[in-house]
Amino acid sequence: MSDSTVDEEHGMTRRQLLRHTAWFGAAVVLTVAGGEVISHISDPAQAAAPDPLADPHALRFVQVSDSHIGFKGPANTAVEQSFEHAIDQVNALPFRPDFVMHTGDLSHLSTPAQFDQVKQMMSKLNTGHTLTVPGEHDSVDDAGQKYRAAFGAGTAGDGWYSFDMKGVHFLALVNTLSLEKLGHLGPDQLDFIRSDVAKLSSDTPIVVFSHIPLFAMYPAWGWGTDDAVQALSYLRRFSSVTCLNGHVHQLFTKTEGNITFHSATTTAYPLPKPGVGPAPTPVTLPAGKLADALGIREVAYRPGTPGLAVKDVKLA
Numbered sequence: 286m287s288d289s290t291v292d293e294e295h296g297m298t299r300r301q302l303l304r305h306t307a308w309f310g311a312a313v314v315l316t317v318a319g320g321e322v323i324s325h326i327s328d329p330a331q332a333a334a335p336d337p338l339a340d341p342h343a344l345r346f347v348q349v350s351d352s353h354i355g356f357k358g359p360a361n362t363a364v365e366q367s368f369e370h371a372i373d374q375v376n377a378l379p380f381r382p383d384f385v386m387h388t389g390d391l392s393h394l395s396t397p398a399q400f401d402q403v404k405q406m407m408s409k410l411n412t413g414h415t416l417t418v419p420g421e422h423d424s425v426d427d428a429g430q431k432y433r434a435a436f437g438a439g440t441a442g443d444g445w446y447s448f449d450m451k452g453v454h455f456l457a458l459v460n461t462l463s464l465e466k467l468g469h470l471g472p473d474q475l476d477f478i479r480s481d482v483a484k485l486s487s488d489t490p491i492v493v494f495s496h497i498p499l500f501a502m503y504p505a506w507g508w509g510t511d512d513a514v515q516a517l518s519y520l521r522r523f524s525s526v527t528c529l530n531g532h533v534h535q536l537f538t539k540t541e542g543n544i545t546f547h548s549a550t551t552t553a554y555p556l557p558k559p560g561v562g563p564a565p566t567p568v569t570l571p572a573g574k575l576a577d578a579l580g581i582r583e584v585a586y587r588p589g590t591p592g593l594a595v596k597d598v599k600l601a
Contacts, residue, residue, distance in 0.1 A: 337585035337594040338380065344451035347375050347382045347412070348494075348582040350531030351551035353422065354403050355393035360554035360567035361575060364393075368406060370600050371552040371581050376411045378583070383450060385412045388531035388549060389420030389461065389496030391436075395427070400435040419444055420496040420532060421461040429462050442473050447481050452588045454485055458495040460510045468497030468510035475512065479519045490586060490593070491520055493528040500528075500539055500546045503559035508533055517544060527593055529582075533565075536597055547595060550580045576601035 337343045352368040361367060375385060387407065392399035400423075407415045423432040433444050440446045444459045456478065460468035470478075482491070493499065499517060501509040510516075520526045526544040534556040537548040554567045555578040570578060579600040586593050 337587045337590075338583055338596065340585070340587055341380070342588070344453055344586040344588070345380050345382050346584050347378070347385045348388060348529055348549055348584065349375070349385060349552060350388040350496075350549040351390040351420065351534055351553050352387070352403065353390055353393040353551070353553035354406075355396065355399040356553055356567075358554070358567055360569045364553045365402070365406075367575075367579060367600065368403075368552045370576075371579070372406060372409055374581055374598070374600060376409070382412045382583075384414040384416055385410050386457075386494055386529075387415070387417045388494055388529060389418050390422040390531060390553075391417060391420070391432075393422050395423050395425045395429075395431055397431055397435070400431060404435060416457065416494075418457050418494050418496055419459055419461055421464055424462055429459070441477060445474055445477060451586065453490045453492055453586050454482070456481065456491070456493045458493060458499075458516075460495050460497045460499075460513075464507070466507050466511075467504060468495070468499075468507070468513075470510060470512050470516055475515055478516050482519055482523075485523070487522045488524055491523050491526040492584075492593070493520070493526065495528065495530050497532045498528075498530045498546060498548055500541065502533060502537060502539075502548065506559065506565045508559065508565075520544065525592060529584075533559075535578075547582075549582055550578065550597065552579050552581070552600065554578075 338345060349371055353364050354368060356364045375382065391403045417436045419429055419432045423429060429443060433440070437444045443462050445457060447454065447456050449455070458470060458474065460470050463469040463471055497510055498508055499510050499513040503509070521543065524543060528544060528546045529549065530546070531549050533548045534551040534554065535548065535558065536550055539546045555570065556565045557568055577599055580598050581600070583596040583598065584593055
C-alpha cells in the first residue's frame with residue numbers, strides 16, 4: 286500500500302491502510318428509498334443539482350480494474366500504455382481522489398516483474414492511498430503468494446481487509462484463490478465479513494470490492510461467486526450496500542433489494558457479452574475502437590446522505 290500512517294480524520298488505522306453501469310460519461314446516482322437502492326441516469330434538467338464529485342468535503346475515489354500488465358495479444362498490443370493512459374486520466378481529474386482501488390488482474394501471469402511494474406506505475410497516481418484486491422490472473426501458480434508479497438501488507442487471511450472513511454465502511458474481499466468454476470470466499474473470509482460488520486449501525490453505507498462478481502452474472506463462464514449469498518446475508522440489514530467488481534471487462538448493473546452491483550470495465554481489452562460466443566476470450570475490436578471499451582470509474586459519497594454517485598468514463 287502507498288501509505289502506512291494513521292489517518293484519524295478519515296477513520297483508517299495503520300493495519301487497515303497497509304494493507305459502480307452501462308452509461309459512459311453520465312452520472313449514475315444511487316439513492317435509497319424504502320430500503321431499496323435505486324439507480325438512475327442524471328439528465329440535463331438535473332444539472333443544477335449539487336455534484337458530489339465536485340464537493341471537496343465528499344468522499345471521492347476511483348476504481349480501475351483488469352490492467353493485465355504482461356498481456357500479449359491482438360486485442361491490445363500495448364496494455365502498459367493503456368494503463369498509463371488510465372493513470373494520467375486519474376491524475377487529470379479536477380479533484381484528488383481519497384484513494385484509488387484496483388479490483389484485480391493487476392498482472393496477466395502473476396510474475397514478480399509484472400507486479401513490480403504495476404506497483405511502479407500505480408505509484409504515479411495522485412491520490413491519498415492506492416488499494417488493491419487480487420484477480421485470478423494474480424494467483425495463477427501459487428495461491429496468491431507473490432501477489433501478497435507485493436500488495437498484501439497489513440491484510441488478513443489471504444489478503445482481505447476493511448476500512449472506514451468519511452462515514453462509509455469498505456470491505457475488500459478475495460474470491461479468486463479457490464477457483465473451480467465460480468469465485469469462492471471460503472469459511473474464514475465469511476467469518477471475517479460477519480464479525481467485521483456486526484459492530485456497525487444499519488444506516489452505515491457499505492461498499493464491497495471484489496474481483497469476481499458477487500451475483501450470478503453468468504455462471505456458465507464463472508461470472509459469479511458460489512458462497513456470495515451467505516456473505517451478502519450479513520449485509521441485508523444495511524440500508525445502502527454497493528458492490529463493485531472487475532473480472533468481466535464490461536459495465537453491468539444489477540439491484541437486488543438493498544444491494545446494488547456494478548461491474549467495471551477494463552484498462553486492457555474487452556470481453557464478449559455474457560453468452561456471446563463459446564468462452565470469455567479477449568475481443569479484438571476494429572482499428573480505433575479499443576479506447577471506447579476501456580475506462581475508469583469515479584465514485585463519490587457526501588456525508589449525511591444515503592447514496593453514492595457513480596460515473597464511468599472512457600479512456601478515449
